[in-house]
Amino acid sequence: MFTFGDSWYLVLAAIIFAIGAVGLIVRRNPLVMFMCVELMLNAVNLTFVAFGNLLNDVGGQTVVFFVLVVAAAEVVVGLAIIVAIMRRRADANADDLSLLRG
Amino acid sequence: MRVEVFTFLVAGAICVGGALGVVLFRNPVHNALSLVATLFGVAVLFIAQEAYFLAAIQVIVYAGAIVILFLFVIMLLGVDRAEALESDPFHLRRTITILGGAVLLVGSVAILLAAGQRATGRESVTAPLDGGASDVERLGRAIFTDYVFAFEITALLLTVAVVGAVVLTRRSVGAPIDLEEFPDGTAYDIWLEDHPGSELEVPDAEDELDREDDPADPDGLGDPVEPEADEAEPAVVEPVGSESETTEAAR
Numbered sequence: 424m425f426t427f428g429d430s431w432y433l434v435l436a437a438i439i440f441a442i443g444a445v446g447l448i449v450r451r452n453p454l455v456m457f458m459c460v461e462l463m464l465n466a467v468n469l470t471f472v473a474f475g476n477l478l479n480d481v482g483g484q485t486v487v488f489f490v491l492v493v494a495a496a497e498v499v500v501g502l503a504i505i506v507a508i509m510r511r512r513a514d515a516n517a518d519d520l521s522l523l524r525g
Numbered sequence: 526m527r528v529e530v531f532t533f534l535v536a537g538a539i540c541v542g543g544a545l546g547v548v549l550f551r552n553p554v555h556n557a558l559s560l561v562a563t564l565f566g567v568a569v570l571f572i573a574q575e576a577y578f579l580a581a582i583q584v585i586v587y588a589g590a591i592v593i594l595f596l597f598v599i600m601l602l603g604v605d606r607a608e609a610l611e612s613d614p615f616h617l618r619r620t621i622t623i624l625g626g627a628v629l630l631v632g633s634v635a636i637l638l639a640a641g642q643r644a645t646g647r648e649s650v651t652a653p654l655d656g657g658a659s660d661v662e663r664l665g666r667a668i669f670t671d672y673v674f675a676f677e678i679t680a681l682l683l684t685v686a687v688v689g690a691v692v693l694t695r696r697s698v699g700a701p702i703d704l705e706e707f708p709d710g711t712a713y714d715i716w717l718e719d720h721p722g723s724e725l726e727v728p729d730a731e732d733e734l735d736r737e738d739d740p741a742d743p744d745g746l747g748d749p750v751e752p753e754a755d756e757a758e759p760a761v762v763e764p765v766g767s768e769s770e771t772t773e774a775a776r
Contacts, residue, residue, distance in 0.1 A: 430637050432570065435537045437633040439544050439563070445626035446548030449619050454599060454607055458547050458560050461591065465567050468583075472576050480649035484576050484660065485667045491579075491586050492679045496686035498591050502598045503693035509602050510696070 432473035440466035451516045453505050457498065464494050532573050540566035553607045557595045564588050578661045 443462030450456055468487045475483020508520065539562055546559025564587040571580035599607045658666075668676050717723070 430640070431533060431537075432574070433637045434634050435533075435540065435570075437630060437637065438541055441626045441630035441633075442541070442544040442548055444629065445622055446544075448622040450548065452553065452607070454553050454595065455547070455556050458556055458595065461560060461587070462544050462547055462563060465563065465587075468579075469567055469570060472571055472574050472579065474646075475576075476574050478646050478648050479653050481653070481663045481667050482649070484579055484664055485672055487576075487579050488582070488664065488668065489672075489675060489679060491582055492683065495586055495591060496682050498594055499686045499690045500693070502594055503690040506598060506601065507693045509606075 429473050429477045433470055436466040436469040451518055453517050456517060457501055464490060529573060536566045536569040551608065553599045554604060557592055561588050561592050576660060578664055
């Protein structure tokens with residue numbers, strides 16, 4: 424159990440993912456929430472690369488490539504939304520943005 | 526083997542420390558810099574697993590583009606304003622979340638350690654990772670053969686994201702702005718002060734309603750152009766070039 428191997432990478436990724444998930448719910452600043460999403464995405468990327476190594480498959484790295492692109496697009500649109508909201512309301516944290524609540 | 530363990534421990538410590546910094550620091554700039562630490566740590570771990578191309582992309586795209594974008598937005602909003610976004614989360618929610626996170630962490634780590642070094646699934650036959658070529662070549666071969674459709678969809682996604690960002694952040698002509706932030710008004714307002722008497726007509730809802738009820742203009746088409754006034758009084762009629770110039774200045 425304590426010899427070095429690929430499962431160490433998976434454990435580290437689980438730790439980073441858990442920290443990101445907790446931060447996403449605890450923090451209310453939309454910018455910091457986005458950073459926590461990036462943390463979770465990176466943890467998943469690490470898992471994909473580790474499994475790609477474990478199973479000797481290039482598919483793991485390919486998926487990481489696509490996750491990187493989607494993450495970049497997501498950040499661009501998300502930050503544009505934040506800027507658009509901030510232009511109208513000076514003090515909008517994630518709890519105040521309930522306009523779309525059903 | 527000892528070098529691998531040392532690399533893993535150092536990079537892993539940087540990753541976890543940076544992740545904790547993202548969650549715990551109050552200042553958004555410190556959060557962003559902690560995120561850089563985590564991203565670099567992950568890049569080092571990619572190199573340790575021989576994913577050299579992904580490590581380079583990680584540094585260029587994440588640390589070079591995404592974090593810079595975060596910092597741009599923080600500076601655009603102003604650090605004080607970005608920091609003031611934080612509300613005190615309810616203590617109950619915070620406690621429950623931390624408990625849930627601990628359960629998630631302990632559960633996943635327990636499952637991983639119970640599984641040991643095994644992984645379900647089969648080793649690749651058609652696209653092995655150690656096929657003799659460099660990782661860039663293997664990755665490129667996979668992306669431009671098996672995943673070429675996903676690759677093209679990615680191009681579409683990036684285009685949509687760029688257009689969406691422009692549409693979201695662009696302010697239409699005549700829209701109200703925050704006068705505390707911009708005391709001089711829009712660029713159009715500033716331009717108007719230098720060019721008095723050349724207002725751009727901004728159609729708005731009230732104006733449209735007024736026109737419908739206007740007895741002098743029953744068609745609601747606005748002021749009719751008087752044809753005989755065209756050449757006789759050039760000072761009254763607005764030149765054609767001025768309007769497009771106005772539109773550009775307003776944007």
